[in-house]
Amino acid sequence: MNVTCDFLVIGAGPAGMAAAATAARLGLSTVLVDEQATLGWQIYRQVEGRGDNPPGVSHLDWVRGAALAAEFRASGAAYQSGTQVWQLDKDRKVYVTDGTKAACIVARRVFIATGAMERPVPLPGWTLPGVMTVGAAQIRYKTSQWVPQDGAWLAGSGPLVWLYAAQVLEAGGRIAGILDTAPPANTARALRHTMGALRNWATVQRGRALQQRVRAAGVAVYKHVSALEAKGDGQLSSVRYCINGQWHEKPASLLLLHQGVVPHAHATLSLDAAHRWDERQRCFAPVVDAWGNLSVDGYAAAGDCAGIVGAEASALQGRLAALEGARALGVIDATQRDAQAAPVRAALLRHLPIRPFLDALFAPRASLFEPADDVLVCRCESVTARQIRDAVALGCVGPNQMKAYTRCGMGPCQGRMCGLAATEIIARTRNVSPSEIGLFHVRPPLKPLSLSEFAALAEG
Amino acid sequence: MAAERITVYVDGAAVTVSANDSAASAALQAGIGYTRLSPITGEKRAPYCMMGMCFECLMVIDGVPSRQACMVTVRPGMRIERQTGARVLS
Numbered sequence: 063m064n065v066t067c068d069f070l071v072i073g074a075g076p077a078g079m080a081a082a083a084t085a086a087r088l089g090l091s092t093v094l095v096d097e098q099a100t101l102g103w104q105i106y107r108q109v110e111g112r113g114d115n116p117p118g119v120s121h122l123d124w125v126r127g128a129a130l131a132a133e134f135r136a137s138g139a140a141y142q143s144g145t146q147v148w149q150l151d152k153d154r155k156v157y158v159t160d161g162t163k164a165a166c167i168v169a170r171r172v173f174i175a176t177g178a179m180e181r182p183v184p185l186p187g188w189t190l191p192g193v194m195t196v197g198a199a200q201i202r203y204k205t206s207q208w209v210p211q212d213g214a215w216l217a218g219s220g221p222l223v224w225l226y227a228a229q230v231l232e233a234g235g236r237i238a239g240i241l242d243t244a245p246p247a248n249t250a251r252a253l254r255h256t257m258g259a260l261r262n263w264a265t266v267q268r269g270r271a272l273q274q275r276v277r278a279a280g281v282a283v284y285k286h287v288s289a290l291e292a293k294g295d296g297q298l299s300s301v302r303y304c305i306n307g308q309w310h311e312k313p314a315s316l317l318l319l320h321q322g323v324v325p326h327a328h329a330t331l332s333l334d335a336a337h338r339w340d341e342r343q344r345c346f347a348p349v350v351d352a353w354g355n356l357s358v359d360g361y362a363a364a365g366d367c368a369g370i371v372g373a374e375a376s377a378l379q380g381r382l383a384a385l386e387g388a389r390a391l392g393v394i395d396a397t398q399r400d401a402q403a404a405p406v407r408a409a410l411l412r413h414l415p416i417r418p419f420l421d422a423l424f425a426p427r428a429s430l431f432e433p434a435d436d437v438l439v440c441r442c443e444s445v446t447a448r449q450i451r452d453a454v455a456l457g458c459v460g461p462n463q464m465k466a467y468t469r470c471g472m473g474p475c476q477g478r479m480c481g482l483a484a485t486e487i488i489a490r491t492r493n494v495s496p497s498e499i500g501l502f503h504v505r506p507p508l509k510p511l512s513l514s515e516f517a518a519l520a521e522g
Numbered sequence: 523m524a525a526e527r528i529t530v531y532v533d534g535a536a537v538t539v540s541a542n543d544s545a546a547s548a549a550l551q552a553g554i555g556y557t558r559l560s561p562i563t564g565e566k567r568a569p570y571c572m573m574g575m576c577f578e579c580l581m582v583i584d585g586v587p588s589r590q591a592c593m594v595t596v597r598p599g600m601r602i603e604r605q606t607g608a609r610v611l612s
Contacts, residue, residue, distance in 0.1 A: 099595045191556045191568035198572035206540035296566045444562040474577040
């Protein structure tokens with residue numbers, strides 16, 4: 063069935079919930095679609111179903127998430143959970159499916175808030191059962207409080223490694239050890255951004271407290287890990303890691319990888335909106351103005367999908383995009399918009415100073431972007447780094463040509479897992495910046511749907 | 523406030539899980555190791571991202587192939603099965 067609305071929001075994380083609530087309050091007919099069963103996306107997953115915060119999840123964060131969900135519920139905005147967007151047209155027809163029937167939502171403004179995903183970094187054995195991301199394990203924790211009892215290895219770099227480790231310990235689970243891949247030079251680079259860190263000192267203290275808690279619990283932390291391998295025959299059995307040129311091997315039943323988060327930009331890429339390479343965060347992000355407007359008319363994006371800013375800043379950016387949407391649709395004028403935006407912008411300025419410090423401190427090690435020839439880069443189509451390099455040697459200049467040579471990025475995940483890694487490999491092989499290489503061209507359907515779902519469109 | 527526990531069937535074996543869990547999480551709790559075989563190489567694969575990005579958790583759920591098991595919330599009596607190779611068109 064086709065739906066018409068003023069303001070369509072894609073994604074029920076902090077940016078999406080805040081934008082939808084703000085838009086509905088201003089009188090816009092607002093629809094929020096989200097592919098999960100519950101509000102909150104990842105950061106506020108299950109925030110509605112529980113009265114209190116799970117062990118190790120900050121009470122303040124929990125209250126903030128619950129307040130956003132409550133504000134959204136009270137706003138009068140429509141909510142379609144379990145709904146997947148599979149095509150966005152430039153004329154703001156957005157095609158969705160609930161898993162049984164496809165439908166079209168015609169919106170006057172569309173706000174994309176698809177959040178972040180963990181940066182996929184291919185390494186030997188990363189496709190073995192028993193290897194997952196830290197975020198994946200944390201989703202199991204947030205969903206049903208599952209924590210590893212046999213001792214999980216955590217490997218990589220990023221605040222989530224420490225947060226998740228502390229949560230596991232607090233919930234009675236066990237961490238076998240942390241393999242920290244952050245290069246030593248990160249500390250000096252981060253110190254250049256001390257001023258920003260000082261302005262968000264509470265966040266720094268929180269991070270330090272997490273690290274101290276994990277160390278105090280006796281978890282072994284191995285620093286300056288320069289390379290990693292997951293080993294096993296059809297199932298993870300050990301992890302190998304290299305420190306100072308020396309390889310070590312430890313038995314492992316669960317290896318959790320993490321190299322920070324990057325924008326989940328599939329929707330904005332599929333629109334052919336302008337994107338930029340962000341050298342500091344080593345990722346592509348859509349080009350947006352101060353209100354989140356994309357280069358495609360009537361479309362906006364904000365929160366982590368437009369550049370990693372964190373949950374609180376995401377919610378604030380969502381509010382700004384909703385105010386701009388209301389102005390564009392003539393509900394408020396620019397003066398009213400600016401007046402309502404002023405306190406939001408002031409709050410936003412308080413949240414952002416720490417970002418350059420965090421980006422530098424947890425920056426991924428450069429050598430991770432040059433996986434050995436035999437490492438699988440494209441998990442779906444089983445394409446190796448060598449195949450990508452061979453394609454470049456044959457004269458392939460970018461990812462879209464390479465895709466045709468190798469099928470890299472043509473499996474069910476449609477390049478979500480290999481896209482950024484493939485671009486990095488091509489860039490290094492050609493010795494140019496990823497900004498010159500770009501990403502795969504993303505085409506609909508953004509996720510596979512069956513012909514019977516698709517056929518429902520014709521029934522109107 | 524713990525969610526209620528329900529029973530689902532992973533490759534035929536009964537497993538009790540939280541009603542909040544995804545089918546992928548139920549498969550992991552069942553301890554079946556891998557959840558699909560790569561249709562390209564036959565390698566064993568298992569859920570990797572748990573948030574709908576990687577498509578490694580494609581499984582047969584209540585007879586429907588190629589479902590993203592991490593995006594499907596369990597229901598009492600749900601049948602969750604490994605997917606071996608490419609889906610068969612019905």
